[in-house]
Amino acid sequence: MLTSVVGVVGAQELRPQVESPTDANANATVAFSDQTTDGTSVTVDSVNTSDGGFVVIHDDSLLDGEVSGSVIGASEYLEPGQNENVSVTLFDDVPGATFNQTELTEDETLIAMPHRDTNANESYDFVATNMSDDGPYVDNGTAITDSANVTVEAGETTGESFVVSGLSAPEVVERGDALNVSATIENPNDEADTQTVEYRFAGNVTVREEVTLDAGESTEFTTSVNTSEVASDAYIHGVYTREDGQPAQVRIVDEIGSLEVTDLTAPESANVGDEVTVTATVSNPNDFAVEQPVQFRFDGALVETRTVDLDGENSTDVQFEIRATGPPGTYIHSVFTNDFGQDAIITVETPGEGPPADGDDGDDGDDGDDGDDGTDGDDGDDGTDGEDGTDGDDGTDGEDGDDGDDSDDGTDGDDGDDGTDGEDGTDGDDGDDGTDGEDGEDGDDSTDGEDGDDSTDGEDGDDSTDGEDDEEQTDTPEDA
Secondary structure: OOOOOOEEEOOEEEOOOOOOOOOOOOOEEEEOOOEEEOOOEEEEEEEEEOOOEEEEEEOHHHHHOOOHHHEEEEOOOEOOEEEEEEEEEOOOOOOOOOOOOOOOOOOEEEEEEEEOOOOOOOOOOOOOOOOOOOOEOEEOOEEOOEEEEEEEOOOOOOOOOOEEEEEEOOOEEEOOOEEEEEEEEEOOOOOOEEEEEEEEEOOEEEEEEEEEEOOOOEEEEEEEEEOOOOOOEEEEEEEEOOOOEEEEEEEEEOOOOOOEEEEEEOOOEEEOOOEEEEEEEEEOOOOOOEEEEEEEEEOOEEEEEEEEEEOOOOEEEEEEEEEOOOOOEEEEEEEEOOOOEEEEEEEEEEOOOEOOOHHHHHHHHHHHHHHHHHHHHHHHHHHHHHHHHHHHHHHHHHHHHHHOOOHHHHHHHHHHHHOOOOHHHHHHHHHHHHHHHHHOHHHHHHHHHHHHHHHHHOOOOHHHHHHHHHHHHOOHHHHO
């Protein structure tokens, strides 16, 4: 397509604001067709110039008024006349221009514009001279252009070196511990390939492997270094392929001290549902940087872990935000590092009720029920053993006194009843002297004196009943 007066891109009219020396005899034409490219170059079908010059490729920012900034490629110097199939390299070797890419990465509309060699040095200086030299061919003050839709189709990639990325290794290792290293190895080619991957420590290869990857495939390369025989010092190590690699620095030390914790601060109480801020100062006692975990625990349970990276002999404040979820009560919370930590106590309260009443602890008073053991005083009932006084019944032996004819003596038997009061009644045994009364068998009636047994009841009134037996003894003289 040829445009000699107005260049049209899509439906937009192109009118670049370019000052160019007027030469009524200078003229040009350009033809630029839609095409597919690998993104590194384009081909202009034909360029015809009266005075020679260059064909320049602009991106579509030209439509927004960006003139010199839209230049992404320029041809070699072209002799006057017709030039066909002119190849223009993109993003390379344009004097005065800088680029942040090396090829087209997506489909785009590009614009071809013939430029003059106004300073006759056969070098394209339009950008380098801030558009003062080598301006475009124009017709009636308008640049002559043609546009094309360029489709990017990447060419097949083969023979490229495997790529190394994502090297992972500690910056500090305690002497004797393993130095664990990993990296991602990728095959950028469009076909499978096998290449060598190396790990170097202090410049020396310690691991070499042959790695086979399909097109576009990646894998993780891992290795480990035993530092037991490595002197404490700083070293360079890394993973390398044929043309790529990632180095890093590692420091081997005799001992890595734990981060320390001081100045834990937090409120002493909070309501259920409140946000609580806990702050502690974490210090690095080592003279080198370390990265270590810092934990926050509530009532023993792990709530959050932070990774803290501190330069040697530096400190920082670590802050945790927690919500007091309850239930109401008193809790212990802590900030811990590998070897050190600090604890604090917080009381969680129900809003409007204050802290839990200590009086609840009074439930322990239930132990006072042990006072029931005082019922052992019932053992005092053993005092009933005083009833053993009934042994005074032995006084019944005084019945033998009934054998005395002298009934009066029998009345003395009444005294035997007193024996119930005391065991002295056993003195009644003296009644044995009345054996002479054996003649009066009726005296057997005096066995009623056994009623004296009733004296075991201790009821003195029973003695009078014995008197009735004496009345029966009045018959004894008649028997005589």
